[in-house]
Amino acid sequence: MTDLLTLNHVVKKFPVGRKALFSKERKMFTAIDDVSFTLGEKETLGIVGESGSGKSTLARCILGLYPDAEGEILYKGKDVLKADAKELKAIRRDVQMIFQDPYSSLNPQMTAEEIVMEPLRNLGGENIREKARETLSLCGLSKAHFGRFPHEFSGGQRQRIGVARALVVEPTLILADEPTSALDVSIQAQIINLLEELQEERNLSYLFISHDIAVVEHIADRIGVMYRGQLVEINDRDSIMENPRDDYTKKLLSAVPPMDPHCK
Numbered sequence: 598m599t600d601l602l603t604l605n606h607v608v609k610k611f612p613v614g615r616k617a618l619f620s621k622e623r624k625m626f627t628a629i630d631d632v633s634f635t636l637g638e639k640e641t642l643g644i645v646g647e648s649g650s651g652k653s654t655l656a657r658c659i660l661g662l663y664p665d666a667e668g669e670i671l672y673k674g675k676d677v678l679k680a681d682a683k684e685l686k687a688i689r690r691d692v693q694m695i696f697q698d699p700y701s702s703l704n705p706q707m708t709a710e711e712i713v714m715e716p717l718r719n720l721g722g723e724n725i726r727e728k729a730r731e732t733l734s735l736c737g738l739s740k741a742h743f744g745r746f747p748h749e750f751s752g753g754q755r756q757r758i759g760v761a762r763a764l765v766v767e768p769t770l771i772l773a774d775e776p777t778s779a780l781d782v783s784i785q786a787q788i789i790n791l792l793e794e795l796q797e798e799r800n801l802s803y804l805f806i807s808h809d810i811a812v813v814e815h816i817a818d819r820i821g822v823m824y825r826g827q828l829v830e831i832n833d834r835d836s837i838m839e840n841p842r843d844d845y846t847k848k849l850l851s852a853v854p855p856m857d858p859h860c861k
């Protein structure tokens with residue numbers, strides 16, 4: 598497997614306190630603390646950890662949204678932290694995000710079709726309506742849905758629009774930040790299945806972020822566990838699930854309910 602993304606000793610600190618931005622001796626809080634890992638082509642790496650462990654900050658670092666992050670973030674061999682504006686634009690086309698709450702990230706005044714067309718409009722090109730419709734269909738929505746507004750959809754359908762919007766620009770890597778956390782369990786499974794089908798069809802790689810190790814287990818080839826900004830353990834899925842080494846991983850696993858509550 599070829600490496601698509603490599604993080605080497607990535608650190609991201611935020612200033613602490615009200616005067617933090619202006620003070621010379623400002624205190625800093627380390628949200629990402631010396632994180633290193635690789636992600637291969639067509640691979641799904643799950644990142645789990647409790648709220649505040651640094652998962653979303655990590656995704657934002659990869660997108661180059663924090664130029665003051667330290668270390669190295671190599672995407673297709675190019676250091677995101679040293680990329681110029683043109684290179685960053687290309688990286689941000691090739692690396693797309695899916696968010697937890699599609700409702701707040703979808704423009705309420707646009708139809709599903711317009712929402713998916715928007716990233717294509719920014720890029721220019723032809724047949725964008727056609728392409729948006731094809732992508733919505735690929736994500737499980739039908740012709741009858743194309744002209745509807747976000748409030749007319751269920752949570753799962755809205756996430757399908759969010760997935761289509763990310764997919765329409767033909768990315769290589771998708772950063773999925775808690776993409777199923779706002780959904781009912783049965784709908785979560787549908788979105789996971791959709792992501793798996795799309796991975797097959799489009800040769801996608803995923804960084805799948807969740808606080809829920811049971812969800813990550815369903816989709817990830819490898820799992821990385823974050824605790825207080827550190828990646829405390831990373832291994833293939835079965836090793837993490839069956840033979841965790843870190844105490845925090847063990848704690849996360851002990852909180853997972855059994856698959857069948859009647860099973861003894």
Ligand SMILES: Nc1ncnc2c1ncn2[C@@H]1O[C@H](COP(=O)(O)OP(=O)(O)OP(=O)(O)O)[C@@H](O)[C@H]1O
Nearest residue numbers: 611612628646647648649650651652653654655808
């Ligand atoms: N812009 C910011 N300024 C200051 N602190 C921040 C900022 N963004 C994040 N943090 C802090 O960094 C830590 C990690 O936050 P992050 O959102 O990455 O965690 P998370 O694991 O994604 O949790 P959640 O699932 O709740 O979003 C938290 O303590 C958060 O308060």
